[in-house]
Amino acid sequence: MFGIVHFEFFIVAVFLLNITPGPDTAYIVGRSVAQGRGAGLMSALGISAGCCIHSLACAFGLTALLAASATAFTIVKFVGAIYLIYLGVRLIFTKPAADAPAGDARVPSTPKSLRQLFRQGFWTNVLNPKVVLFFVSFFPQFVATSSEHKTFAFLTLGAVFVLMSMVWNSFVAWIAGSVTQRFSGKPTVKRWLDRGVGSAFVGLGIKLATASR
Numbered sequence: 001m002f003g004i005v006h007f008e009f010f011i012v013a014v015f016l017l018n019i020t021p022g023p024d025t026a027y028i029v030g031r032s033v034a035q036g037r038g039a040g041l042m043s044a045l046g047i048s049a050g051c052c053i054h055s056l057a058c059a060f061g062l063t064a065l066l067a068a069s070a071t072a073f074t075i076v077k078f079v080g081a082i083y084l085i086y087l088g089v090r091l092i093f094t095k096p097a098a099d100a101p102a103g104d105a106r107v108p109s110t111p112k113s114l115r116q117l118f119r120q121g122f123w124t125n126v127l128n129p130k131v132v133l134f135f136v137s138f139f140p141q142f143v144a145t146s147s148e149h150k151t152f153a154f155l156t157l158g159a160v161f162v163l164m165s166m167v168w169n170s171f172v173a174w175i176a177g178s179v180t181q182r183f184s185g186k187p188t189v190k191r192w193l194d195r196g197v198g199s200a201f202v203g204l205g206i207k208l209a210t211a212s213r
Helices: 007-018 023-035 037-059 062-068 070-093 114-126 129-142 150-182 187-209
Strands: none
Touching: 007 129, 007 150, 023 037, 023 070, 023 114, 023 150, 023 187, 037 114, 037 129, 037 150, 070 114, 070 187, 129 150
């Protein structure tokens, strides 16, 4: 359909890519640990919305233009890295409410709203230049060069990718939220979970900042 080739290999590859930990997974786990399953699921929805943007950009050639520009790649790379490090530092230094002494100026702010969670998940995905390069290098392998409907082919592959990613990310959010619930009455454990996920964010941000095209 639309000149899509080796579709079964595309499905397998997308599954393997989804289960490989990355910034998106770290963000979903972080939000699930901080606020529970609902927050993780909303974050997963935001990330899926980001994938929709990448799919549209790939289908209409915008991704290829960004990938071809060293300056644009560098800008997106550092903005994305700074954003990940910012999220990580906040997780590391924010104290759980049950663990913060009265009058402590570092008492955490109110839980993030669903809109904020969605927006952060969205930008975590959109500002990752590696996702841009992934779409521009991966998707064309499954579209026949002779196809007269390349745009529809890319959109179809993008829809499948988004759907599979959403299912996997929702599963990750559910599991992480379940683990968090078990430790909800243990603020010390919760604090170390936050620090662990926050450190992963910072590490991913540094790795992204030092990445080359």
